[in-house]
Amino acid sequence: RKEVEQDPGPFNVPEGATVAFNCTYSNSASQSFFWYRQDCRKEPKLLMSVYSSGNEDGRFTAQLNRASQYISLLIRDSKLSDSATYLCVVNNLGSSASKIIFGSGTRLSIRP
Amino acid sequence: DAGVIQSPRHEVTEMGQEVTLRCKPISGHDYLFWYRQTMMRGLELLIYFNNNVPIDDSGMPEDRFSAKMPNASFSTLKIQPSEPRDSAVYFCASSLRERVTDTQYFGPGTRLTVL
DSSP states (O other), X not given: OOSEEEOOOOEXXXXXXXXXXXXXESOXXXXXXXXXXXXXXXXEEEEEEEOTTOEEETTXXXXXXXXXXXXXXXXXXXXXXXXXXXXXXXXXXXXXXXXXXXXXXXXEEEXX | OOOOEEEOSEEEEOTTOOEEEEEEOOTTOOEEEEEEEETXXXXXXXXXXXXXXXXXXXXXXSTTEXXXXXXXXXXXXXXXXXXXXXXXXXXXXXXXXXXXXXOEEEOOOEEEEEO
């Protein structure tokens, strides 16, 4: 089992749709979680940190479920500009696990 | 702030040649990370520094790879000798103080092709 697994995608949805991604992680002691987005041939950029209480930023909502060891990202009212690859990140650096693992990414394509 | 700066943006070299990639982190950031991204393996951490000191280099693939950080504003990743399987995009990232798990800011990357 991979340490971090994401929905394989690609997701192809119409503009205005709601889309959700999940990401599972294997290390139950993991503490820090993020969603990054990466546009084609560009660097990853932070989209959101993921907190135990969940967090929302405009059309984006991230949630953490420790019991089931997954994080999720919900995008409401999707825009053409949301088309990108979304990377789930579990950062255990500084702990005994001492790893930062990037998921393989989920490709999202928003069509007009 | 200009963000993380990397150079060169593109590098094409022949097998056996030495390659040096450069990175300037965001001013005031204490952590610097080097990553490699390929289609097959995704994004992998190679090494990271805290206050110019290498903390974890377990991701460095082999002895052909070395990294240095002579001061707070400059780091290099060197491959000697280079091989075709080293072809990838190499990213440098930096993060602020306090916790190594803080948000990382990535540079634009260096696209390396080894022929």
